[in-house]
Amino acid sequence: MMKLIKAIAFIGILFTIGCKDSYFTDGGAKPADQSGNLGVSTMDYLESHRESFDTLARLIRLTKLEDEVNAQGNTFFAPRDYSIHNYFKLIYPDPQNTPATLEAIPQEDMDRIAAIIKNYIIPGDEIVRNDLATTYSYATTSGDTKARFNVVTSDYLGNVNLGAKFIMFSLNVSPAGATERYQSVQVVTADLRSTNGVVHILNSDTHIFGFN
């Protein structure tokens, strides 16, 4: 009888400890304590996450925009390397003519890249999810383009106003003066707080660097 009880107790223990959800991983974009406080500057954060942002960080250095990215009180929407990879595939469709290194990119293309990066920076405005609503709010990027923000909720069952809240970051892709046309991208990791401002990470599957 004692043996049976022991066996049941043992199985019970197995069940309880078998349910640890430490297998859950989130890609490591947030600090381990899940607080969102990075404790480093935006640039340092990008550089320390080489798996997602090393191309982005090098492009920022090459275009000498570190100071703008690191400016106090700004918001930076970080496109992942996969978005940049797809951008290069788009502008250099022929593998023969693709620059071998980032340093070898011609100056005029580099200027275009600088203009693109500026559109991911919102100077002097800390945009966090709790300040946003389902209705649109607007800001101007460092590249002088109109940006639009709103929050959408999605619970995979189609219930209204339930489930995870996502920031939608949209950029006006029309030339100046024309009717505004927005292209949007979903923020997948929101509200990371660096020592100088706020960092949001963008969905890299559908989004291509530069809203192309």
Add this chain to the structure above:
Amino acid sequence: MKNKVIATFLLVLILAETSCKKWLDETPINTVTEEQAWKNGADAEGAVAAAFAIFRRALSGLTKEDTPSTTRNGSWGDYYFWGDSRSGDWITPNNDGDWNAGFQNHLIQRTELEPMTNWRLFYRAIEQCNLVLEKIPEITDGLTDERKAQLLAEARFMRALSHFYAARVWGDIPINLKARNVDALGREPLNTVMRMVVNEVDMALPNLLWENKGTIKESRSRGTRGAALALKAHALMWLKDYQGASDAIKQIMDSNNYRLATIDGLRTMFDTGESAEVIFEMYYDKSKGEYSDYYGHIMTYYLTNPYTSRGELSLAVPKSKILEIYPDYARDKSDKRVNEFFQSIDFSVSSSELRPIFADPLQNGERAIMFAKFRKVKDRTYNLMDAPVPIFRYADVLLLKAEADARLGRVSEALENLNKVRTRAGIPTFTRDDAPVVIEEVLAERRRELIGEFHRVYDLVRLGRLHEFNSYITEQGEKDGAGFFPVSDEAFANNPNMEQTYYWQFNQ
């Protein structure tokens, strides 16, 4: 005492578990047996309709219910994966591994793609036609000689079509013209299959009508003379008998039974199948309880909210590709087909609402444009996909004739038909008159007109040019059969005569 309680409890549990054996079930006395199935006219009608129904299922693909060796729960709309996905025009914006493997022609390594290598349902449709051709001649009860001849011709047409469709997917395939075949059939060369298709169509043609009864979609989802001629023309193109193909299509044109829809009429054609442009399609009709659920119709995968509740695109044509395929649109937005075939959705709106559609079809970026040639009502339900699956239509055969005529050196005739399609799309007529340029342009026009209609890969494979558009396929690989799907393991069971396609003996 305690032990007794436990023992009793266990006993009860065992009894409860095992007492559900179905030894009381018996075969009901109203089961249809072989002898009863072929009695009268209604049986004959049902048997032929069943052949077409099996063919429609064959297009959408095998599921776990069809064969235990298949892991897939529902079919995926395999006609797309056979006829379009490897054309180099498509991407999967959410990076679905199975579909990427499909684009890259890795067709064996993924278990989820394995069902696409299985031709079982095509041979079930063929078997059904063989039975019909064997049994219906003996039926006299409630079946006029005229109707009997029509039904036999339809079965012959469907048998030819199933062989033809399978031959485009797998290349060399077994020819089965016997009911209840028990021989181990080997694969016949593609040309032999296509010649058989042409012969069968010639036998069926005299007894086929131009229209069956019912609405257009009902009439043209069954065997008609137009469908048979289109099938013959397609098969003759594979045999490089361009004169024969051109003549067959001439008959379709001379019948005055078909005409090009207007550009606005395309919507009706793709949504409901009720259009004079349709030559042959496989329709679903939800009012008859016929529709394709979440799985089974390819439009599940490229539609999102507002048409279904999906939030993200799974299959798309990238923007740069659209501009490359439609150069007239890239230049001055003149090609009206871009507006008809593509849409940009406002993805910044919550997925619990109906998302608005932008006026500019290409407003969204490279990887976020919806292929919206086939749509459904905007109600966000997953199921009730009831748009017809197109197979042959008038624009398709006009362009096929243009290609045939150009290859025969009759450039002005070719240009006439090419320009009918171009004029409808609102792009300038083509005027160059050297045959190779015209042939190239006809192919480009087929790509523009028939994008996503399961023709592109077959066109390229027929010409041995798939490797030019799909960088994962080499020229030598294509010569070895990379353009065709591999044969599934199931086809090798108990069949010593079966052989794997040469390319797929060495590749995954």
